[in-house]
Amino acid sequence: MARGRPSKKAHIIDAACGLFTKQGYQSTSIDQVVLTAAVSKPTVYSNFPTKLVLWENVVESLIERAKEDMDAALTSLQSGLKTTDDEALVAGWIMLWQAWVAKQERLAVYRVLLGEQHKMAESTVALFDQFEAVLESVLTKWLEAFNVTLMAFFALKAISKEALLMPALLHQESMSSKKLIQQLNALIKNNKIR
Template identity: 50%
Template sequence: MARGRPSKKTHIVSAACELFTRQGYQGTSIDQVVNAAAVSKPTVYSNFPTKLVLWEQVLESLSVSAEQKLSETFVVCQQSESKHALTAWLTLWNTWVSKSEWLAVYRIFIGEQHKMSATSMKLFAQFEARLENVLLCWKDFYQVSDEVYQLLDAVTRRSLLLPALLKQPAISQADLLSELQPIIGRR
């Protein structure tokens, strides 16, 4: 392999990720992955014996990138001394819901969970844990109680994540801030 070029396996995972994001798990075929990656079918099958194995590799890749992006975002929030706790919270959540490929993970598991293996379910739990780990770092950094953290999480999931998954408009940031402000006041 030439230096600087991604491996065929990485290239296939990337092409599959784009397809799964646009079309879901059921709507994506190995033939489509073959065409999108511009590789042969034997090349795909030599790296990924089934579509489920390919999906699991995509999910692992998305988990790693999610953790990296959220961690970077949180470091920026920590370095910005003027960043209020709620502003940092919303920055993290807005980062999470802005990534179509991360939202696709939820959509696939909500709609096609019955097709997933125990390994896939474990990988989804790890994917969700990446978000929670960064949010728990936020909780510790801003010294927020468990009760307040759980309330913020519930309200934010309802106000930002759910509308993003349903492709509906989210509550305005100003309205969400006014809804969350009394909760954070309980610290």
């Protein structure tokens, strides 16, 4: 491999990631990956014997990228944390969720798994669990400074999924930040979750 150039395997994964993100799993063919990556079909098949294997490699790549992105977002939030009051908790929580749903390739993982789960192997479902664990880990680390109960974590997560993730997946407008802040603050105050 030449210095400074990505491997063909990584190049194919990047090309496939773009196609899966735009078109989904079912609508993406190996022929399209070959054209987009500008490699031969035997090159693709020598690295990825099936489209499912290629998809799983894309998800593994996205897990690594998500870890880097979300760890950086968390580090930035933690370094700027001046107080551990409810406002800081909610503001940071929302920023982490917004960072998560801002990446179209992450949303594509949800769409593929939720929409085409019947075509996926157990190994793919296990990768999805690892993918979601990246978000859960970062959210858990954020809440450590605030002494939030496990039950509260699940309640905050449920509201955030409904307010931010689902609208992003469905190409709908998400709940306004003001309304989401009000709902999360109400949950914290009314349920004494800390």
